[in-house]
Amino acid sequence: MNTSIRTAGLETCGWTxxxxxxxxxxxxxxxxxxxxxxxxxxxxxPIRELNRFTHLPDMLSLAGGYPDPxxxxxxxxxxxxxxxxxxxxxxxxxxxxxEGEELLRLELAKLSxxxxxxxxxxxxxxxxxxxxxxxLLARTxxxxxxxxxxxxxxxxxALSAFRIAGARIHQLPSDQQGLVLDGLEDALIQHRPKLIxxxxxxxxxxxxxxxxxxxxxxxxxxxKYNCLVVEDxxxxxxxxxxxxxxxxxxxxxxxRGAEHCCIYLGSxxxxxxxxxxxxxxxxxxxxxxxxxxxxxxxxxxxSTLTQVAAAHYLRQELLALQLPRLRAxxxxxxxxxxxxxREHLGDSIAFDEPAGGLFLWARVRGVDTSHWLHNAIRHxxxxxxxxxxxxxxxDPCTLRLSFAGLHxxxxxxxxxRLARSLSxxxxx
Amino acid sequence: MNTSIRTAGLETCGWTxxxxxxxxxxxxxxxxxxxxxxxxxxxxxPIRELNRFTHLPDMLSLAGGYPDPxxxxxxxxxxxxxxxxxxxxxxxxxxxxxEGEELLRLELAKLSxxxxxxxxxxxxxxxxxxxxxxxLLARTxxxxxxxxxxxxxxxxxALSAFRIAGARIHQLPSDQQGLVLDGLEDALIQHRPKLIxxxxxxxxxxxxxxxxxxxxxxxxxxxKYNCLVVEDxxxxxxxxxxxxxxxxxxxxxxxRGAEHCCIYLGSxxxxxxxxxxxxxxxxxxxxxxxxxxxxxxxxxxxSTLTQVAAAHYLRQELLALQLPRLRAxxxxxxxxxxxxxREHLGDSIAFDEPAGGLFLWARVRGVDTSHWLHNAIRHxxxxxxxxxxxxxxxDPCTLRLSFAGLHxxxxxxxxxRLARSLSxxxxx
Numbered sequence: 036m037n038t039s040i041r042t043a044g045l046e047t048c049g050w051t052x053x054x055x056x057x058x059x060x061x062x063x064x065x066x067x068x069x070x071x072x073x074x075x076x077x078x079x080x081p082i083r084e085l086n087r088f089t090h091l092p093d094m095l096s097l098a099g100g101y102p103d104p105x106x107x108x109x110x111x112x113x114x115x116x117x118x119x120x121x122x123x124x125x126x127x128x129x130x131x132x133x134e135g136e137e138l139l140r141l142e143l144a145k146l147s148x149x150x151x152x153x154x155x156x157x158x159x160x161x162x163x164x165x166x167x168x169x170x171l172l173a174r175t176x177x178x179x180x181x182x183x184x185x186x187x188x189x190x191x192x193a194l195s196a197f198r199i200a201g202a203r204i205h206q207l208p209s210d211q212q213g214l215v216l217d218g219l220e221d222a223l224i225q226h227r228p229k230l231i232x233x234x235x236x237x238x239x240x241x242x243x244x245x246x247x248x249x250x251x252x253x254x255x256x257x258x259k260y261n262c263l264v265v266e267d268x269x270x271x272x273x274x275x276x277x278x279x280x281x282x283x284x285x286x287x288x289x290x291r292g293a294e295h296c297c298i299y300l301g302s303x304x305x306x307x308x309x310x311x312x313x314x315x316x317x318x319x320x321x322x323x324x325x326x327x328x329x330x331x332x333x334x335x336x337x338s339t340l341t342q343v344a345a346a347h348y349l350r351q352e353l354l355a356l357q358l359p360r361l362r363a364x365x366x367x368x369x370x371x372x373x374x375x376x377r378e379h380l381g382d383s384i385a386f387d388e389p390a391g392g393l394f395l396w397a398r399v400r401g402v403d404t405s406h407w408l409h410n411a412i413r414h415x416x417x418x419x420x421x422x423x424x425x426x427x428x429x430d431p432c433t434l435r436l437s438f439a440g441l442h443x444x445x446x447x448x449x450x451x452r453l454a455r456s457l458s459x460x461x462x463x
Numbered sequence: 464m465n466t467s468i469r470t471a472g473l474e475t476c477g478w479t480x481x482x483x484x485x486x487x488x489x490x491x492x493x494x495x496x497x498x499x500x501x502x503x504x505x506x507x508x509p510i511r512e513l514n515r516f517t518h519l520p521d522m523l524s525l526a527g528g529y530p531d532p533x534x535x536x537x538x539x540x541x542x543x544x545x546x547x548x549x550x551x552x553x554x555x556x557x558x559x560x561x562e563g564e565e566l567l568r569l570e571l572a573k574l575s576x577x578x579x580x581x582x583x584x585x586x587x588x589x590x591x592x593x594x595x596x597x598x599l600l601a602r603t604x605x606x607x608x609x610x611x612x613x614x615x616x617x618x619x620x621a622l623s624a625f626r627i628a629g630a631r632i633h634q635l636p637s638d639q640q641g642l643v644l645d646g647l648e649d650a651l652i653q654h655r656p657k658l659i660x661x662x663x664x665x666x667x668x669x670x671x672x673x674x675x676x677x678x679x680x681x682x683x684x685x686x687k688y689n690c691l692v693v694e695d696x697x698x699x700x701x702x703x704x705x706x707x708x709x710x711x712x713x714x715x716x717x718x719r720g721a722e723h724c725c726i727y728l729g730s731x732x733x734x735x736x737x738x739x740x741x742x743x744x745x746x747x748x749x750x751x752x753x754x755x756x757x758x759x760x761x762x763x764x765x766s767t768l769t770q771v772a773a774a775h776y777l778r779q780e781l782l783a784l785q786l787p788r789l790r791a792x793x794x795x796x797x798x799x800x801x802x803x804x805r806e807h808l809g810d811s812i813a814f815d816e817p818a819g820g821l822f823l824w825a826r827v828r829g830v831d832t833s834h835w836l837h838n839a840i841r842h843x844x845x846x847x848x849x850x851x852x853x854x855x856x857x858d859p860c861t862l863r864l865s866f867a868g869l870h871x872x873x874x875x876x877x878x879x880r881l882a883r884s885l886s887x888x889x890x891x
Contacts (some may be wrong), residue, residue: 067749068723069657069691074603074753083561083759101558109553117545125537128736130529133511163591163740163762170761175502196760229497263497295496308556310767312591321495325502331511332624333598334591338766339738 073199080192081423088412095449097372097436098417100239100393106361107308111353116344127343133327133335135161135315136342142349143301143315150271151281152299152317160323160330163337165269165302165314168326169193171333172230172265172298173200175325181229184222186214188396188424188433190239190267193232202229204426211387213238213245216252223260230263236279237270237392240424240435244390247280251290254283258292263322269302269314272358274391275366284317295319303345305393306361307354311341362391365439368446369395372438375450383457393439396421399457403431407460416452501627508620509851516840523877525800525864526845528667528821534789535736539781544772555771561755561763563589563743564770570777571729571743578699579709580727580745588751588758591765593697593730593742596754597621599761600658600693600726601628603753609657612650614642616824616852616861618667618695621660630657632854639815641666641673644680651688658691664707665698665820668852668863672818675708679718682711686720691750697730697742698820700786703794707819712745723747731773733821734789735782739769790819793867796874797823800866803878811885821867824849827885831859835888844880 067075082100089096116124134140140156147154162168169192177183179201185194187206197204205226208215213235222228231253235245245253257264266283284299298318303311316326330336348354372395373388386397399407404420411417421433441449495503510528517524544552562568568584575582590596597620605611607629613622615634625632633654636643641663650656659681663673673681685692694711712727726746731739744754758764776782800823801816814825827835832848839845849861869877 067747067753068689069604069747069750070753071604071606074756077753077756079756080759086560104553104557107553107556109549109556112556113544113547113549113552116541119541121538121541124541125532125535128535128537128540128738129532130732130737132514163766166760167762173760176497176499178499192760195756199757199760261496304558308768309558310556312762312764312766319495319497322497325495325498325505328502328505328507328623329627331508332594332601332620332627334595334740334762336740338591338740338769340736340772341766341768344768 073201077195077199080195082191082419085417085419088417091415094415094417095441095445095452096417097438097441097449098419099437099440101437101440102305102309102393103364103440106364108348108353108357109308112308112344112348115347115351119343119347123343127340129339131336131339131342133331135159135337136339136346138350139313139342139346142346146349146354147299147301147315147317150268150301151285153285154317158317158320158323160316160326161337161342162300162314162316163312163334164304164309165267165300166192167330168298168300168314168316169232169265169267170196171316171326171329172322173197173202174329176230176263176322177202178229182226184226184228184231184262185426186233186238187426187429188240188421189232189426190234191423193267194426197232206426206429209241209243211243212249213241213243214249214253216249216256219253219256223256223262227260228262230265231257232265232267233283234267234270235283236268237273237389237394239270239392240394240419240421241396242389242392242394243387243396244279250280250283251286254286254293254297255290258290258296262296264297265300266297267300269305270392272306273361273365273393275362275369276390279391298322306358307345307348311338311345313337313341313345365393368438368441368443371443371446372436372450375447376453379450379454380457393437395436395438396433397436398430398433400432401462402457402460404434405431407434407457410460411453411456414452414456416449416456418453501629505623505627508623510619510847513845513847516845519843522843522845523869523873523880524845525866525869525877526847527865527868529865529868530733530737530821531792531868534792536776536781536785537736540736540772540776543775543779547771547775551771555768557767559764559767559770561759563587563765564767564774566778567741567770567774570774574777574782575727575729575743575745578696578729579713581713582745586745586748586751588744588754589765589770590728590742590744591740591762592732592737593695593728594620595758596726596728596742596744597660597693597695598624599744599754599757600750601625601630602757604658604691604750605630606657610654612654612656612659612690613854614661614666615854615857616668616849617660617854618662619851621695622854625660634854634857637669637671639671640677641669641671642677642681644677644684647681647684651684651690655688656690658693659685660693660695661711662695662698663711664696665701665817665822667698667820668822668847668849669824670817670820670822671815671824672707678708678711679714682714682721682725683718686718686724690724692725693728694725695728697733700734701789701793701821702819703790703797704818726750734786735773735776739766739773741765741769741773793821796866796869796871799871799874800864800878803875804881807878807882808885821865823864823866824861825864826858826861828860829890830885830888832862833859835885838888839881839884842880842884844877844884846881
């Protein structure tokens with residue numbers, strides 16, 4: 036997202052200006068002597084930059100990528116910590132191994148099995164959120180100047196991690212079924228990428244899911260050209276009506292050599308609680324070993340206390356009880372948002388109804404969504420302009436809407452505000 | 464530490480061989496196609512490599528750098544989580560800002576004040592352990608080929624972080640009062656270092672403390688030559704009889720320009736609990752901003768749940784109740800270890816009795832401590848050979864002993880085993 040989203044136009048309206056001043060952490064904009072070239076001019080997360088507006092009174096935000104806190108099983112988690120024997124609680128305050136607590140790794144292996152992933156607990160690297168896995172891979176796999184392939188649009192924090200590692204980013208087009216494979220072999224030959232990053236299941240930002248045959252073809256091509264497939268899967272369990280195809284990582288037994296070429300990143304943030312900061316990595320032992328070394332000098336290991344809490348939560352099969360509720364609520368909200376958009380924005384917006392995850396990706400006709408956002412914020416509704424999700428800005432008329440955090444009544448209200456703000460937005 | 468410590472000689476004794484096989488995470492030693500040059504040949508943490516021996520039956524380990532789990536205030540922390548109102552507990556499961564929870568930053572500002580550090584809560588960057596601060600600085604400050612100055616000996620994980628960032632490391636000598644400043648100005652002129660890393664208070668591994676006048680002179684010289692002083696302070700609160708001099712960071716108001724040139728890293732790992740993975744950074748806004756960006760693509764933020772637990776723990780002044788106990792127990796153990804070493808190893812070992820922290824640094828006459836360690840492990844006692852703490856191996860006769868984890872009776876036993884294993888160790 037270019038800086039104009041963050042500033043242009045907003046200075047003129049007093050209340051947003053005040054909100055910006057009061058909620059922002061103040062960093063001077065001067066050039067620093069000490070900060071290196073990679074970070075000196077690096078922009079912050081465009082989505083986090085929008086956070087300051089989400090707390091304005093009566094704002095209805097479709098911008099966040101957050102699960103609804105009201106849907107987290109807080110009671111069960113607290114009860115579980117209360118019920119933990121004192122000696123177990125005390126043990127959860129100690130230093131642990133970088134790979135993670137054995138108890139949690141056992142449970143994550145079982146959870147992985149539900150996504151078609153057979154793994155041993157000892158082959159799991161516990162992460163402080165799956166985002167950390169992207170960062171560890173960027174640090175341990177990429178050399179300056181390496182090329183990374185991504186689907187367009189994709190997750191912006193992954194783009195940041197790859198850019199900071201000095202990688203060139205080549206984006207491949209996607210359609211309603213996710214990554215388009217037509218140009219992939221040419222790109223593999225021409226750019227010799229070190230890795231492909233993909234969110235193939237209810238992807239961020241599109242909500243789209245790559246069909247099984249494309250998963251297989253993608254992995255086969257990656258293996259042929261010695262390219263590491265990094266599959267980021269925070270949303271795979273959040274399907275509404277039909278379970279998605281098995282993870283790409285689960286196909287590695289079917290393709291010769293594939294076991295060396297794929298990585299799976301799982302997350303508890305969307306299905307248990309993001310405040311625990313827990314995710315996990317599956318992948319070849321040599322890459323995991325490098326990630327363990329990088330993690331040793333970083334945070335050493337994920338919090339032992341949250342690992343123990345999550346392990347007991349999973350062990351008591353509380354997630355299995357919770358998932359049907361998450362699927363039902365998010366599914367209903369997705370349908371509501373789709374209805375509302377159809378009813379109130381009609382032909383001016385195009386989108387596909389998501390089958391899982393937290394996001395709906397849309398395109399409006401003839402309107403730059405960065406400009407529309409200014410108007411929308413004045414109408415107390417927010418979304419993320421689509422260009423934030425491209426390595427190279429591609430289509431200014433796209434946007435990401437998250438239905439996850441709003442009740443159906445609020446979604447209706449948000450839809451009306453979107454319609455009003457769009458009708459008064461300037462055309463491109 | 465060279466690899467011979469980890470393997471040579473140990474294959475021959477069956478029980479250690481078995482222990483190694485059963486506790487090690489298995490990674491193949493083959494060269495990886497995907498792992499980049501920085502990580503392909505990077506050695507693991509030598510101290511973590513020793514962990515596998517600490518769990519052998521009846522082993523008395525002086526090797527760890529860990530606080531005694533029995534001294535953590537587990538009951539109070541569990542009670543506090545039990546007593547948290549349901550809505551506060553639920554809020555502690557949400558995503559948070561990268562800088563940390565407001566409640567915790569307020570408490571960390573108060574805690575910093577006890578070390579002479581005046582800071583606003585909004586100027587605190589919460590870390591997932593203070594180790595992460597070193598890593599974030601290595602990533603955001605260093606360019607390939609930059610020079611880092613360190614005292615010799617120093618903390619190995621800091622050396623790893625700097626090496627992986629591609630830095631050259633120049634080590635400066637230290638004496639019983641910590642870093643020797645005689646050669647510092649020459650080193651600043653000759654090597655033009657980007658940063659100096661130092662653990663000036665009850666340092667790891669030496670337990671030594673830099674006096675106030677050296678702190679002042681160090682900072683003044685660093686400012687003169689535009690070098691960033693990174694002060695790592697996990698042990699400052701663990702003084703036995705007399706509080707240490709104020710932190711270097713607290714001197715920045717007295718030297719013109721110093722406010723742009725120093726960083727302070729604090730930690731809750733040694734005084735509250737390491738399993739919480741919490742530390743904090745104070746420093747100039749531009750460097751903190753860069754670290755926030757790096758942390759955004761890494762773990763996003765420290766666990767909200769552990770932040771909230773720590774905030775309430777500090778707010779209820781439970782740490783203030785706990786610190787006198789920690790100081791008394793660690794102080795008594797330090798004295799016991801010193802006594803035992805004097806009594807059982809006599810003239811063959813030289814050391815200064817530590818005045819705080821977790822470590823005693825020693826030198827034995829005419830014995831390579833890496834070789835002695837093999838013998839010591841057979842006698843069921845462990846320490847860390849000193850060369851692990853040097854950027855360039857300097858003195859094979861040094862060793863680090865931690866008294867933190869053993870009772871006085873165990874320390875006596877450990878001393879006897881050290882003496883027995885030393886008497887049968889081969890001379891250099």
